[in-house]
Amino acid sequence: MRLLARDLNEQINSIKRELDNLEELWVLKSKTELRKKIFFVNTRFYLVNELQDIFLKTYNPLEEIKNYFKNQYLLEVVIVNESIKNKLFEDGKAILDIFMIWEIDREEFADFLQSIFFDKKIKFAIISTEDFFNRLSYWDKLIQNILRDKGNIFVKDVLKVKEKLD
Numbered sequence: 001m002r003l004l005a006r007d008l009n010e011q012i013n014s015i016k017r018e019l020d021n022l023e024e025l026w027v028l029k030s031k032t033e034l035r036k037k038i039f040f041v042n043t044r045f046y047l048v049n050e051l052q053d054i055f056l057k058t059y060n061p062l063e064e065i066k067n068y069f070k071n072q073y074l075l076e077v078v079i080v081n082e083s084i085k086n087k088l089f090e091d092g093k094a095i096l097d098i099f100m101i102w103e104i105d106r107e108e109f110a111d112f113l114q115s116i117f118f119d120k121k122i123k124f125a126i127i128s129t130e131d132f133f134n135r136l137s138y139w140d141k142l143i144q145n146i147l148r149d150k151g152n153i154f155v156k157d158v159l160k161v162k163e164k165l166d
Contacts, residue, residue, distance in 0.1 A: 027051070052089055061085060062153070064116045065098070069155050076129055076158040077101035082151035087120055098124035099146050101132050101159065129159070
């Protein structure tokens with residue numbers, strides 16, 4: 001996540017001083033790239049899980065995703081794996097993070113995901129309704145595994161796929 005002093009309406013020196021203080025406390029680590037000091041969370045910090053919990057209580061990317069899909073009328077099915085909530089901290093074990101059926105602007109969606117996940121890679125797939133039903137008809141193993149993956153949240157289900165799985 002790139003955060004600039006102007007984004008926070010603060011003086012660069014005060015932000016730098018606070019980041020240095022957090023590094024002294026071992027909360028953050030830093031590295032230098034191209035004459036810039038880049039800070040990141042120290043995953044070995046003994047309270048890192050508590051900091052993670054605090055962050056997730058104030059920032060839930062799943063809600064951002066649900067809000068995004070409210071205005072996507074061309075999508076018939078949207079399945080989001082619940083592990084996406086922790087994607088900022090770990091990669092997760094889901095086959096896909098987001099599975100969609102019908103149409104969406106891939107570039108716009110990828111940009112949206114980059115903005116809410118701070119450039120972390122999110123795995124998503126988009127297929128047509130025809131392709132989906134075609135794959136279902138011959139029991140495509142990948143589609144079956146995606147649909148039955150643990151932790152799936154059906155954000156949108158015009159085709160009533162979830163009912164057919166039960």
